[in-house]
Amino acid sequence: MINSSIPIVIVTGFLGAGKTTFLRSLIEAGELSKTLFIVNEIGEVGLDQQLLQASGAKDPILLSGGCLCCEMKNDLGYTLRDLYLKWPDKANPPIDKIVIETSGLASPASAILQLAQDHWLRDRFRLSQIIGVIDSEFGLETLKTNELAVDQVIYSDTVFLSKQDKVNAEQSAHLTECILRINPRIKIKGVNGKDIKSADHYFMSPARTDTMRQVSNPSVDHLLEYSTTNISMPDAIPWKSLASALDELSQTYQNDLLRVKGVVYIKELITPIVIHGVRGTFMQPEVLAMKDHTHASLTLISAGTHANVIAEHLSRQLLA
């Protein structure tokens, strides 16, 4: 069934590396029009799903509230089965590939094993590529301090260096050297949102060469090194208050605050804005053009166990 099976591309990479941005650039460049996206989010709110949809992806499927490699290990299999069984003409599926964007805290190992070990899935779907996205700005630090990020590189066939606009050639060369030491067979490609190439350039070369590679499930407690919390933000906030609260947060917690992401309403705008923070650095917010009312909330992910403490700090700042 190899020729008629649906190829699956896994896009992996640590928190805030730029996975969604990379996929959005491809979609906005007119690529991936027959692709089905499955998005895994550790938080409850499906921001990446909404962002992909806003860029033109058709009905992305959200697997939220945990990692594909642990709590949600079986959900991928159920989702693929469900999808396949709904196609009226199995010989002519309505899609030509599936892209799975994993959460930043997921190892791709479980998905690799599931696709290899389940014969029903194996007859209908095939893993064609694992693409790692690595943040050029924070990648070296991330690889030094997070085993999970190293795993993501080990399992990747190709890696993209995102955020190259934020580093110089020497920093890029150091990161490249580090990645090649972890996985000497990996293909490294730079990503610049403005210079995005065709999807095939990234997705279809080369074929996977790692069939003999040892794959093992990540330890079930790998998430204990991190904590995640969600703050509901039902009310619109004056932009000045929000900006100063986020500024205070980044100064207080810096590197411990691995990721802040979510959608917030501000008093000055009718549409919500998207907040992105990576390692305590907040990006310019993006206005989210959504037709429906969007549930406003922020997800905070920290190294260690104190995401709740950081969330309480933020709530106090917003009330001040």
Ligand SMILES: Nc1nc2c(ncn2[C@@H]2O[C@H](COP(=O)(O)OP(=O)(O)OP(=O)(O)O)[C@@H](O)[C@H]2O)c(=O)[nH]1
């Ligand atoms: N300057 C710059 N910013 C980027 C680039 N790629 C991504 N970003 C920004 O980095 C932040 C995080 O990007 P995402 O694409 O959401 O990262 P992600 O890997 O999907 O994040 P998680 O799913 O939460 O792990 C956003 O504010 C992006 O706009 C890039 O090439 N250059």
